[in-house]
Amino acid sequence: MRLSNRILNMQFSPIRKLAPFAAEARMRGVKVYFLNIGQPDVKTPSAFYDAICNYRPEVLEYGDSQGLQALQESFIEYYKKWGTEYTRNQLFITNGGSEALILAFTVLCDAGDEILSPEPYYTNYNNFAQQADAKIVPFLTKAEDGFHLPSKEVITSSITNRTRAILISNPSNPTGTVYTAGELRMLADIAKEYDLFLISDEVYKEFVYDGLQFTSILSLKDIEDRTILIDSISKRYSACGARIGSVASKNADFNYNIMKLLQARLCAPGVEQIGAAALKDTPDSYFEETKAEYQARRDIIMEGLAKIPGVVCLKPSGAFYVVAKLPVDDAEEFAKFMLAEFSHEGKTLMVAPAGGFYSTPGLGKDEIRMAYCINQEALKDAMNILALGIEAYKAKKGLK
Ligand SMILES: Cc1ncc(COP(=O)(O)O)c(C=O)c1O
Structure with missing residues (x-):
């Protein structure tokens, strides 16, 4: 065997x-x-546990594949603060940011396809990509440059006819680097020029220091149909064990097709979605x-x-x-x-x-x-x- x-x-x-x-x-x-x-x-904010303690359905049923409505709505409300209005057909609740990434890679990649990412990168991206028979192709960033992105030429030199997307973690795990508006703009231009998706894993977006302004992928209005936002409550609300995340996109094809995977895996954890929905009032x-x-x-x-x-x-x-x-x-x-x-x-x-x-x-x-x-x-x-x-x-x- x-x-x-x-x-x-x-x-x-x-x-x-x-x-x-x-x-x-x-x-x-x-x-x-x-x-x-x-x-x-x-x-973890006590609102999470308060909501769960008061939740006693007679039957703990399967939930909607795209997520608990109240939780989807609270995420949608949250992103308004970042200047984007998603609908319930554009933002899906997942088993953490991890599942969101696996789903996104599976929707975008055929066997042998490539996802470009600045190296060093969150190590689990490798295994997530391999589940979709795809692979992460790195382009180098250096400690001496604070791990900021290299030039457009360096990045595009790694693009092949198998490249489907560029993936960043912003702020970055493992480097802590926060990409500038200029860097995001460069990636957006590359995505347009080479017809790629741009996936931004923003699970640390609340943790930006020194009064620095964070530039989310959501600010790239001209490539809205090619951006995929990955998020999670794991770090934002210190709730890693809840396993609640999200994947959001304004690309209609992506959203139509991801539903096949979401339906097949039935739903995200029901009890934890109740707790997560209660976090919207966190001051x-x-x-x-x-x-x-x-x-x-x-x-x-x-x-x-x-x-x-x-x-x-x-x-x-x-x-x-x-x-x-x-x-x-x-x-x-x-x-x-x-x-x-x-x-x-x-x-x-x-x-x-x-x-x-x-x-x-x-x-x-x-x-x-x-x-x-x-x-x-x-x-x-x-x-x-x-x-x-x-x-x-x-x-x-x-x-x-
Ligand atoms: C950059 C990044 N993305 C995604 C994840 C996965 O988060 P989750 O707990 O939501 O699956 C992590 C976890 O450490 C991470 O660092």
Whole structure:
């Protein structure tokens, strides 16, 4: 008996790959700061739970395939703030942003088709694309440029007759980069010129710092029929376990055809949709406080990194991640070293080696991604441990 090449060619998550080393460290009594995963520690608004507690239908039935009407309407209302009015036939509730991406790729791609994305990118895009027998084709962005987009010529040089879409995560996971209005404009022009869709994964759009103005794909009115917006309540409302997201488009063909997939998978989780619909009354102060907290943490990380000789990391403006180039030969080996061999006052940390966020072999070998989802005191301690760990690793390996 054999399994599909599709599954055999898929990768395990680089974010969770070192978990057994972390488990062993904890068994030895070492405290591990988990900077490897973007699991927010911010409280989920109580409105979510209040709504669920009061929901007692006699039968928990299947819901509408396109989503609970009240939830669709609350998302539609939310996007008005970003200048776009969707209808209920243009915005669909999904099992998280993850399912939204898989559905979008399946609608757009035949076997062998390509989706262009700036590298490094959210590593799960690979497996989502492979479910549609498609693949992510990267174009390079660099730590030295704050991972901003390269020129139009560099991007278009990767376009082939199999390219169906350009995909960005904005603000970006893993880099925290927030693309400028000019960068969005360039992508829109490329999409028009080469007849492509532009998919924007904006699950972190509420987390943009330093008073920066976020440019959503929704502002690109001249390519409305080619844009696909991916969203989720996972990060926005710190509700990752609810598994509620959305995919929205003004392309009639896309919307007509995605219904086949939505109907086949029946519906998104019913109870969680009730909870999610209640989040519409979350006050602005929730986002302001959350944003201020993440920004302060970002600053702690940047201060910590600035003190480590040889680190390259421009200050990111969004999401809750940074990718830093370290003065080490192999970031994965370093990450393992931190868990298996190093501790300071009984503590260490877990980071994600950034190689897993690149698809070009060898890239990101000296980079790590850190998520700042732990409290400020812990983060200060973790940055001190990182600096000491790098020194110890360099000494062990005889690196300058
Ligand atoms: C960029 C990006 N897109 C999508 C997702 C998936 O989110 P969800 O929990 O809504 O499936 C994540 C999760 O970390 C993410 O970082």
